[in-house]
Amino acid sequence: MPDPQAPSLMTPADIDDNELVEQAVNGDVNAFNGLVLRYQDRIYSIAYRIMGEPDGAADMTQDAFINAYRKLDTYRGGSFVGWMGRIVTNTCYDELRKRRRRPQTAFEDLPGGDADDGPPIASDSITPEEAALQSDLQQAIADCIRALNDDQRVVMVLSDIQHQSYQEIAETMNLNIGTVKSRLSRARVSVRNCLQAVQELLPPEFRLGDEE
Amino acid sequence: MEPYELTDRDAELLSAYIDDALDADTRTSLEARLEQDADLRQELRSLQQTVALVRSLPDVRAPRNFTLTPEMVGLNDPAPMPQEKPVLKVVPRRRSVWEIAIASAAAFVLVFAGALVVMRVMNDEAPPTDNAMQVAAAPSMTAKMSTERAESTVAIDSDGSIVLAATEAATGGIAESQIVESTPVITIVDGVAIVTPRVNLLTLPQSTPTPAPTQSSVPGSESSQIGLVPPATQEMLGESGGAAGEGDMNDVTQQTFAAEAPESAQADEAVGADDQASVATSTTETSLREAGTGSSSSEDAPSANDADASEEEYSAPEDAFDTELEPMPLENGFSTTEASGYTVELGSLLRLLMVDLYQSSAETPLFKLPGDQVITLRDAFDVFLHILAGVAGGAQSGR
Structure with a gap:
């Protein structure tokens, strides 16, 4: 055996x-x-x-x-x-x-509970070891994703981390494709706005909104 | 960045454009707009960068191995039991807080009734209670506990089965109040005298100041019947309860609970062991609100010679449902108002059962404290009621 x-x-x-x-x-x-x-x-x-x-x-x-x-x-x-x-x-x-x-815990009471509140505060649920392993930028991205509401976050993870198509996401979440599209676009705009508050962390090629 | 207001529609278009999920026409027209609109181009660029950043996130290393053991998936287990969250597996479906509250209350009542029986049986040296006083005292309580236009029948047969039938009064016009004497019943079964002591839980403790039984001739009422019937009568009782009802009597629920009662080998008193209490309720759609009910339990037999079925009928005022129990100062200082306040929400079946038990619990000491403090069943009941009130409060606030 x-x-x-x-x-x-x-x-x-x-x-x-x-x-x-x-x-x-x-x-x-x-x-x-x-x-x-x-x-x-x-x-x-x-x-x-x-x-x-x-x-x-x-x-x-x-x-x-x-x-x-x-x-x-x-x-x-x-x-x-x-x-x-x-x-x-x-x-x-x-x-x-x-x-x-x-x-x-009321989610609103947590720091960084809203993506539009500005730079998220690093969650204290991450151990220092974990935090050390992540770059500041990765930490910032992760925090911005974390700050999304559940529905948007799940769709974003399915799309941009699991690379599923809209159709696959719709089947996984039992949603129609229109809902998937709208949740995903809102999630992306929220994360974009969230990351813009930590511009200095971004590498030059990722300076959001920089035209030149 | 300029205060460009990206509409939800445009955000969706850009997001889908990034994923190459636009149909050809939409894509063409969006690209034409992007040619013209620098702001929109910038929005697209920032969103593309955002998506790239999110996609750049590396995997996190698992903090431990998540390999499965055979036990986790129920292998190598003679009686496979789910290892994960067994509570969720045991409960077949979600139950509302009310279901849980009522079920636990019912369980408590059964245990409580069993405890009462045990204590009374063991306390058989206690002086027999005064029939007259009991009969006099009981109606006033019954009246307050009764519900609108409903008639309840509770019967205990000689082997301890309890039949409880709730019947809507056919006319609702029973104006007359009756007090029928309650007598203990001794049945001889297989040469053993089985005393079904006074089947009257509506009895006040002897030490309690008797409240004035002024329920007589209250018009427009209902009645509560409490009586002893032989086993053969049980079904009939239940059926007649259902048949007598007016309106929809389409739902007859029967539940059987098993209650344990200790064997008693006293010379003049015997209670069947392993009593089965079967409760048959006939309900209408509004049974919880309208159906009256009653309860029964055993008390000490004042005599071992009477063999007689007792039946009591009480009448109650029409608005009895809304009437809360008046505070009845008892020896231990507890008042009974709390009982109805909490139990009225649980439906009249439980309400009456519990109030009855509550009434008779004040004289049942559980243990004594130094000094003259005595902890009675009533005290235990009060604690339970507070817990119940907490559950009920939680259920209401949870809605």
Whole structure:
């Protein structure tokens, strides 16, 4: 019996995603864990961008992998990481809606709660180590994304971090394409306005609005 | 940057243009505008840069491995139990706060009734209560607890089953109040004397100053029947309750609760073990609001020789539903107004059950404190009511 705690030993990098999926569907948890190890950074990143803080992102990532394993038989081929990204996005979005129904902290009370309020204040939910790993610019971008409302943020993450098409986003979020377009454009304008407040962080080629 | 006001429409166009998601015509016309409009060009550029910045964000490193264990996904588990959030799995559907509140209140009432029975059985040296006083005292309370144009029947049969039928009075014009004497019932079953003690929870504690039972001849009322019936009568009672109702009587709900009662082997008193309390309620659509009800529990048998079904009928004023219990100063200083204030929201079934139990709980000591302080069941009930009020308050503010 292979040790489930050391699945990386079981899954050489050259095994195809779909092959691992096939083995996992047949009950091989370790095959699935090969996929987990392969894509956990990606999936965690998506969760982190949507949730805006590491603990919730970790919980959602774990839940998403468990959910994915349970409904692996609904995976219809294509990009596994794309499929997985939609699952983690929905897991996060469900959690955010749940939290919205029973808010623990009024979002308006948090610093940087509105994208138009000016430069966001760095969230204290990020550990100093994490912050050190991110450049100031990345931190600023992340904070501006974090300051979006849930609906806009999820659509932006799907589009600009997961690179999904409008059609795919519409299917993932169960929205019509018009709503996707409008949420995405509002999100981009909000982030743009937010970043303009930290112009000095931007590299010259990214000075927003500079014509020349 | 100039104070250029980008319209939502233009923002959508530019955003879709960045994603190359415009149809050919729209794209052409937008490009023509961009040729002419420097401000719009600048908007496009800043948005393009924004998108590029967002897309430039690197992945964050996962803080730990998220590999699954067989236990997480329910493998290698003889009885697969969800590891994640078991509470969510156990509850099959979302329940409203009200459902939870009512369910917990019902559970509490059952436990409470069981506790009362236990205590009374164990306290059989307590002097039998005065029938006359009880009968006199009870109606005034019943009257206050009764609801509009509804008739309730509560019956306890000899094996401890409780039948509770709520019936709308056919005419609503029962003007006459009756007081029928309540007597304990002793049934001989299989050679064992089963005393179903006074099936009258509406009894005031003996030590309580008797409130004036001035409910007589209150017009336009309803009645509450409390009586003992043999098991065979139960169904009939329930059915007649349903049949007698006017209007929509289409929904008959039956619920069965199991209540545990301890066995008592006292010479002159025996209570069936493992009592099953089955509550059958006939309800109309507005049953929670209109249906009257009653409750019953056991008390000490004053005598072991009577074998007689007791039945009590009380009448209540038409507006009884709106009438809160008057404060009845009791020995321990608690007043009863709080009870109706909280329970009235829970529907009359629970309301009456709880008020009845509440009334009779003041004399049931749980334990004594140094000095003369005695903690009674009433005190415990009060705590529960406060919790319930908190839940109800939360439910209302949550709407």
